[in-house]
Amino acid sequence: MDQPHIEPPQGGKGEEQETRERILAAASQLMAKKGYKGATTRKISELAGVNEVTIFRHFKNKETILEELLKGILNIRQQLENHLHGEYSELREMLRRYAHGYYGMLVERKEILMICMIEADNHPEVIKLFSSVPVTAVEVLCSKLQQFQDQGHLPKKDSFTAALMFVSTFFYAFMAKHRINLALDLDEEQLVENACDILINGITDKQN
Structure with a gap:
């Protein structure tokens, strides 16, 4: 089966930065499917369309590639808070925006989260990063609910x-x-509305 092709990043970035991003994209795909050990630097180089030597010009070793990928989890608090920025006249409006933003963030980081689950036993530090995703999401939403209160x-x-x-x-x-x-026959819109109903009915004792 042919390997998926890594498209070069678009925009005005320099060639070195584009190469670095292709390496990271290839590593992310492979580690999410094959795990850290299965994603050899040879396979990463083939998928990224670069020489294996080029990888080590950009990264000290494969461990530093993993560390770079995991940084994608570290900025979630700011992103989640951005979804709640501004004033909301209704609780449901705020919850809808937060739900879509949070679920979209999970899907956007799907490969990184899969890597965390696969490598939890071999790299104990990644499970802390993985668990920080829902924990941070709860903290941010809890703070906003307290503001409403x-x-x-x-x-x-x-x-x-x-x-x-x-x-x-x-x-x-x-x-x-x-x-x-x-x-699952998952309808995201319906899931959001149902979750909003449950929270609103539970916290207000009435239908919103």
């Missing part, structure tokens, strides 16, 4: 549990589809 828009109920249940819905939907490969 402080402003008198929500009753003073357990915002942490509400945020935990909401975030878990999308995290496990992502896992079921992309890791366990369950044959």
Whole structure:
């Protein structure tokens, strides 16, 4: 079977930066499918369309490639907070935006998250990064729910549990589809609306 082709990055980046990004893209694809050991530098170079020597000109070793890939998880707090930036007149509006942003972020980082799961036993530090994704998502949403409470828009109920249940819905939907490969008839819009209904009804004791 032919290997998938890594397209060169578009834009005004220099040739060296484009080569570096092709190497990272190839490594990400291979590690997500074959694991760290299975993604040899030879296979990475073939998929990236570069000489193996070129890899070591950009990266000290394969470990540093993995470390660079995992950096993609470290900026999630800012990205999640950006989804909640601004004022919201309705709780449902805020929850919809957050749900779509969070689920989209998981899909966008699918390969990196798969690498974390595959390499959890061999690289214990990556499981901390992996677990930081849902934990951070809960913290950010919990903080926003508390703002609604402080402003008198929500009753003073357990915002942490509400945020935990909401975030878990999308995290496990992502896992079921992309890791366990369950044959789910997943309608993202309906999932968002149902999750919003459950949180709103639970925290306000009424239909919004």
